[in-house]
Amino acid sequence: MKVSDGFWLNKNGYDVHWAAQIYETEADGSGITVYASTQWISNKGMTLGGPMLTVRFSSTLENSIKITISHFSGSSRQKPSFPIYEDSRFRPVIRKTENGGYELISGDTSVRIGSEKKAWDIAYYHRGRLLTKSGWRTTSVITEEEWHRERSKNGERFFAQSDNGGSTFIREMLNISVGEYIYGFGEKFTTFVKNGQTAEIWNNDGGTCTEQSYKSVPFFVSSRGYGVLVNQPEKVVFNVADENVTKTAFTVQGESLEYFVFGGETIADVISRYTALTGRPALPPPWSFGLWLSTSFTTDYDEKTVNGFIDEMRRRDIPLDVFHFDCFWMKEFEWCSFEWDRRKFPEPEAMLARLKAKGLKICVWINPYIGQKAPAFRECAGNGYFIKNRDGSVFQCDMWQPGMALIDFTNPEAREWFARKIRRLAEMGIDAVKTDFGERIPTDVCYYDDSDPFKMHNFYAYLYNKTVFEALEQAKGSACLFARAASAGCQQFPVHWGGDCFSDYESMWETLRGGLSLCMSGFGFFSHDIGGFEAKGTPDLYKRWTAFGLMSTHSRYHGNSSYRVPWHFDEESCDVSRHFVKLKGRLMPYLWSNAVITHKTGVPMMRAMAVDFTSDRSALTVDTQYMLGESLLVAPVFSEAGECSFYLPAGGVWTDIQTGEELSGGSWYTRTYDYFGMPLMAKPRSIIVYGDFKGSADYDYINNMHIVVYGLDEGDKASVFVYDRDGETCVDINAERKGDKVYISVSGTDKPFTAESAQGYEIVMNS
Numbered sequence: 001m002k003v004s005d006g007f008w009l010n011k012n013g014y015d016v017h018w019a020a021q022i023y024e025t026e027a028d029g030s031g032i033t034v035y036a037s038t039q040w041i042s043n044k045g046m047t048l049g050g051p052m053l054t055v056r057f058s059s060t061l062e063n064s065i066k067i068t069i070s071h072f073s074g075s076s077r078q079k080p081s082f083p084i085y086e087d088s089r090f091r092p093v094i095r096k097t098e099n100g101g102y103e104l105i106s107g108d109t110s111v112r113i114g115s116e117k118k119a120w121d122i123a124y125y126h127r128g129r130l131l132t133k134s135g136w137r138t139t140s141v142i143t144e145e146e147w148h149r150e151r152s153k154n155g156e157r158f159f160a161q162s163d164n165g166g167s168t169f170i171r172e173m174l175n176i177s178v179g180e181y182i183y184g185f186g187e188k189f190t191t192f193v194k195n196g197q198t199a200e201i202w203n204n205d206g207g208t209c210t211e212q213s214y215k216s217v218p219f220f221v222s223s224r225g226y227g228v229l230v231n232q233p234e235k236v237v238f239n240v241a242d243e244n245v246t247k248t249a250f251t252v253q254g255e256s257l258e259y260f261v262f263g264g265e266t267i268a269d270v271i272s273r274y275t276a277l278t279g280r281p282a283l284p285p286p287w288s289f290g291l292w293l294s295t296s297f298t299t300d301y302d303e304k305t306v307n308g309f310i311d312e313m314r315r316r317d318i319p320l321d322v323f324h325f326d327c328f329w330m331k332e333f334e335w336c337s338f339e340w341d342r343r344k345f346p347e348p349e350a351m352l353a354r355l356k357a358k359g360l361k362i363c364v365w366i367n368p369y370i371g372q373k374a375p376a377f378r379e380c381a382g383n384g385y386f387i388k389n390r391d392g393s394v395f396q397c398d399m400w401q402p403g404m405a406l407i408d409f410t411n412p413e414a415r416e417w418f419a420r421k422i423r424r425l426a427e428m429g430i431d432a433v434k435t436d437f438g439e440r441i442p443t444d445v446c447y448y449d450d451s452d453p454f455k456m457h458n459f460y461a462y463l464y465n466k467t468v469f470e471a472l473e474q475a476k477g478s479a480c481l482f483a484r485a486a487s488a489g490c491q492q493f494p495v496h497w498g499g500d501c502f503s504d505y506e507s508m509w510e511t512l513r514g515g516l517s518l519c520m521s522g523f524g525f526f527s528h529d530i531g532g533f534e535a536k537g538t539p540d541l542y543k544r545w546t547a548f549g550l551m552s553t554h555s556r557y558h559g560n561s562s563y564r565v566p567w568h569f570d571e572e573s574c575d576v577s578r579h580f581v582k583l584k585g586r587l588m589p590y591l592w593s594n595a596v597i598t599h600k601t602g603v604p605m606m607r608a609m610a611v612d613f614t615s616d617r618s619a620l621t622v623d624t625q626y627m628l629g630e631s632l633l634v635a636p637v638f639s640e641a642g643e644c645s646f647y648l649p650a651g652g653v654w655t656d657i658q659t660g661e662e663l664s665g666g667s668w669y670t671r672t673y674d675y676f677g678m679p680l681m682a683k684p685r686s687i688i689v690y691g692d693f694k695g696s697a698d699y700d701y702i703n704n705m706h707i708v709v710y711g712l713d714e715g716d717k718a719s720v721f722v723y724d725r726d727g728e729t730c731v732d733i734n735a736e737r738k739g740d741k742v743y744i745s746v747s748g749t750d751k752p753f754t755a756e757s758a759q760g761y762e763i764v765m766n767s
Contacts (some may be wrong), residue, residue: 001169001237002198003142004244012449017051019120019139025102025113027094029435031058031066032112033100034121036139052142057113060086060107063429065261067111067122069143069170069417078452080410080459082233082488084277090718100439109263124226126263130177131226138173138247154733170257173247180224181620182240182248183610186217186486186496188517189510192608196245199238201230203439203458203485207534208510210500212558214439215496216458217521219274220248224622227262227270233459234452235488243544252704254456257346263269266614266748267520270604274522276603279492281524282469283599286553286725287361288432288480288495289591290321290697291581292556296563297326297533302344303351309565310358318566319585319695324434324482324556334374335401336366338421354645359696363432363482364425365743368418368464371394372403381405385414395445397419404442409463410456411448429488433472437453438464438485461485469493482527482556491602494525495554495744503532505638508545512636515552517602519611525595526606527554529564534560540567540640543576543675548636550580551680552627553595554604561662576675581707582681583658585693587632589701589722593689594629598722605629618666622647626680631686631710632657644679645670652684653756654710662711682758684711687720687733699739702730705753707744712737712759737761 003014009572010016019036026033031396039046056068093105100115109131114121123133146169170759176182176195177722183192185199186651195753197211199220206212218230220238233250239249243385245386250259262273275281282730293309295301306323331341331689340348351361354543370377370386380386384407386394408414423434441460445454451459470491473480483496498514501507515526530549531542536559544564549555556672557564568572591605597606607627613619625635633654635646648654648664657680665684674680682688692704701722714737722731732746742757755763 001134001142001240002173002243007244013145013677015145017141017143018137019053019055022114022120023052023117024118024120027102027559029094029335032094032104032113033057038141042508048237051567053139053141054078054343055139057104058659059092059104060088060090061273061277062090062092062107063109063263064277065106065109066258067259067261068256069139069172070284071168071170072255072422078455080233080455082278082459082462083233083722085279086277087200093694109261110274110601111261124263124407126225126265129225129265131224131339132174132222133171134174140171142169142251144169158179166591167253168255170255171249171251172257172259173244174228175250176241176246177224178766180222180465183608184217184220184227184517184520185238186219186521187213187215187389187514189213189374189514192513192516196753197240198242198624199240199341201236201238201458203228203441203461205437205439208499208507209408211728214484214499215461215490215518215523217486217488218250219488219521220265221270223267223614224424225264225266225270229260229262229274229488231258232346232455234455234457249267252269261737267611268606268614270547271307271522271604271611272602273624275491276484278489278522281599283453283479283595283727284494285698286592287321287698288554289588289595290552290555290556290585291319292322292324293320294556294558294564295326295328296559296561297423297571298561299326299328303479306355309362310355312565314358316574316578317565319581321697322363322432324365324558326365326434326558327530329364331397333402335371335373335616336369337374337376338366338425339375348607349428356429361431364431365434365436366468367400367435367437368407368409368460369400369404369437370407371401372405377403377405380414380417381411381542382406383417384448385417388440390444390446391457395442399440408448408453409460409467415463415467416450418467419474422468422471423475426472428683430567431476431484432480433468434482435465435468436484461487465490469675470510474590488522491523494523495527495557496523496525497554498526498528499558500533501529503535503537505541505544505640505697507532508541508548508636509624510637512548512626514556515606516608516626519607522602523606524598524602524604525553526604527552529558530556531559531564533558533560535560539573539619542566542569543571544637546573546576547580547675548676549564550584551634551636551678553591553628555584563636569706572675579676582693583699585695586690587688587694588697588699589689589691590629590632592725593723596727597630599727607651609647616649618647618648620646631683633679633681633687637673637728639679642672642674643670645678646681648681650714654681654684656680656711657682657688657708660758671693682710685716685718686710687718687735689722690718698725701725702749703751705731706752707733707746707753707755708758709735709742709744709755710758712757712761714739714743
């Protein structure tokens, strides 16, 4: 929210009251409360009238600081709010400082508060290192004058889409230091480094080529090793070094604002702390890491079409784990009825049984809207399961399906009705659900539990995905989604995919940027439409995107109006698909172990270079490559010429796992690749375990392991765990180089395995 006119003035219609003075401070056993006057109080007469900000500092989780800023403290906080996992037993250390102020210490992270009757001075530290601070002209309450509100027209005001009628805003501004970069805010397709941008936390169905987002998360991380969650589900506006070029500002409409500051040595530490508070990703089932094939979006298909695709994939020896039925498994105009179109699929249970007999898992498409023509509409309307207008009538629109209404997930009976539909699908043989849509949620409506509709706009995606995920868990014992809309906490319900992208290299890149930003926001797993969604790309693009897609955590062929099977492009596309599906299959012991680590720690499996290499300045802005797990660097090829430039962080020798080429870290490289190649570089001092892949990503990762040790210098050591398909530790592998020998020890299995050094050193097995 931009209200300034340059540095010294405010725009007409806005009155800004800054926290100017720490007037009084109170400390208790759990936190510190600061009363901040918005003018300098030099005599008692100046205390008569005018706003004061009450700011509470506390900690409910180690290495996090909770800050609540209130203007009118008596204002009620309406539902909903993000479910967060605070530790009510945790107590920070609180002490007076030498300058007469206070320090609140939470693990290695602390906040230092200036002394009473002095200027507003707040600073955050991690192990004594300054993270960020707020001071003069930062923390404020903003009021909008009535004449300005009346004159503003819809679309002109920055908060127009989510204006809840209030005229008060709370804003905080945190310092951006020299050379500091800001990332995150959910799935943002804009430039990966967010400095210089305005980020609106407001879900929209806007594709991947605009500033709009399907997945908006009020959380960002900094290259200085801290993160900030604004704990407000309604619209939050972040101004990152754009209104004030040395500040990250965030604004909410209302009388209070709550946020958390997380400290760490690296960005990985920060994300782990953030997900400890908002929820760690569930562990997707092993088969979900294999190839998914979709019917595509608006295509016409029946059982014969489906079997044709599946049988041809098998004939061409392209392993397939999941087949996905997109929207036309249901009758047109009747989405989402949860009923199969019997004209196309007269015996759905029998058909599903036949498909599963081929070793496949099955996914179906749904959304939370119900068209007026669907029989389910009458049932839900009669039972009060829909979101309502303010006059009590059912909210309806024609935006997606004629006369569609929206399920009210705040109604327990409506939620259970929806869950029963999911469980019924699971009983029929469905293994996964694509939870599409959920972004265009109206605000001039009423909810069953009286939730604030402005807070519900983003939060709706949380309730929607949670309902489906838990229903699948109840029916199957495990769950896997393919979700589009999301907000904070939705990382607990994987997997999420990137939405509607165009079929060209620019969209392939923006898809990666969106995925990296999403994963910076606590989401552990990410997928996208291989080949692009809109239009039909060239065979060249399809093959390059196939390599990118199969070297993502989850991999799906999907499009809009045309099928995305590889032989519809060219014969070489089939060869490329086969190559990378089998490569990913062989990598499953490594990939699965990293998925378990993501589940346990919250550190995303697919992540930007800055996450692992926060101290390497050259890695901080790279957005054309990523780490897939702890040890494998992936750089997609974004060029018809096959040329790819990539950066290898300093610290040893990186090794191409396909060609064996060794390259020293600390430099950029440019190489040209055919369609079967791309930079897939093993990190120095790493062990990658390959498996005995037979055609499905779900297999015994311990049996017949092939252990490869990469980039060991003299005296270097490396270690890795290999987890079984239940996510339990099975095998502990350690390696050490001494001279021209690499000594390896393997414990936890009596199954056969082989081992080699990528550098060609002799392997010696320790007993």
